[in-house]
Amino acid sequence: MDTTKKLTEAALLSSLFIVITIIAVCTGFGYAIYLDFIVPIFFCIICLKCDLKYTVLSGITSLLMISLVLGNLGTAIWASQSVLLGIICGCLINKSSTVMDDLVYGSMLGVIIMVFIDIYASALIGYSFMSEFQGYSKLIYFYGYADFIYYLMIALFPFGMVFCIYFLSLVIGHKLHILSSNSLKKFLVFKNFRLLNQFLCCSKKVFYMCVFYLTIFEITNILDIKTELVYLKTLFISIGYLCTYFVIRDSCMSLQNFIITKFRKVAYARISFLIVVISLFLILKITVIGLIIINAFLNKKMNVRLTQINIVNKQINILIEK
Structure with a gap:
């Protein structure tokens, strides 16, 4: 009975999605915020309510119907990226993992999906968001920073997308009363973000995974190992930037918490954070290595x-018991 109910709900939501998408695309609204934000949130909600297998089935049938009705391959490709991001966020929200672990996995998978979608989009419809980002990066006056800005934008774009989808889906899911115990805990983390922010961190497994990736990343730079495959290089470097951010962020938080616990002085923690920030600007690699060693x-x-x-x-x- 429960299986039939979920299948029916997924089918009804798929029908609603198809109708709204056709209307949105035909009116021009679909190319604004609809395909980028509303579509992934929609499928994240379906995943939270109807389970993964029905969401995947819903996504495949919906994209097929849209491509056949509209005859617009570009819209189907763009929508497929949003559908995949929504499903990924839905799966992560339902897991019994930390919020930071979800953001790490979601951001990395987001980079992979967006790069692979870009491969097909550039080949089939001639549009490439990577080429567009490269154009933006060349606007930087100092050429030495152009490549850095280019890879940074590719890393930050899926990270921002995943964060927005993740957060907004939790808020909407709570309003609809469809959150499971795991997802409810994650919603409460965001609701009490000011109180819990300094204690949010990745698990040991995810932290050391990022450290391992950065080690491989640095070894390839030292040995000057390069690839001529643009997309593979983009993936490798962009994920490296994401790992760097999460390692620095986690290490700084752990260091500050230790200082506050040890010395009972918030001022000491702030001074240490200021020293770390200045060191990151002056000697980035040495500072990151130092933070990793201290954290270990x-x-x-x-x-x-x-x-x-x-x-x-x-x-x-405690909040749940209230």
Whole structure:
């Protein structure tokens, strides 16, 4: 009975999506915010309500119907990217993982999806968002920063998309009363973000995964190993930038929490953060290595990362019991 209900709900939501998409595209509204934000949130909600297999089936049938009715391959390709991002966010929200782990996985998968979609889009319809980003990066006066800006934009764009889809889907899911226990906890994390922000961190597994990736990234640079495949190079470098951000962010938070716990002085934590920021601008690689070593020591001796996760879980459980 439950299976039939979910299948029926997925079918009805698919029909609604097809009708709205056709209207939005025909009126021109679909090429504004609809395909970029509304479509992924729509499929994330379907995933939260109807489970993964029905969401995937809904996505395939919806995209097929849209491409056949409109006869517009570009719209189908663009929509497929949004559908995949929505499904990924829905799966991550339902998992019993931390919010930061979800953002790491979602951002990396987002980069992979958007690059592969760009391959097909540029070959079939002649449009490439990577080429557009490259044009923006060349506007930078100092050429030495053009490549950095280019890869940074490719890394930040899916990260921003995933974050918005993830957050807005949680808010809408809570309004619709369809959040599971895991997703409800993540909604409460965002709702109490000011209180919990300093304790949000990745799990040890994800943190050291990012560290391992950065190690490989740096070894290839030292050995001057390069590839002529543009898309592979873009993937490798963009994910490296994402890993760098999450490693720096997590390490700084853990260091500040340790200083506050050890010395009971918020001022010391702020001073240390200022020193880290200045060091990142002056000696980026050395500072990142230092932060990783300090964080590894704190994890080994004090298990600071697990302590932060436990603080967040304890606070969320208190809120749920209320």
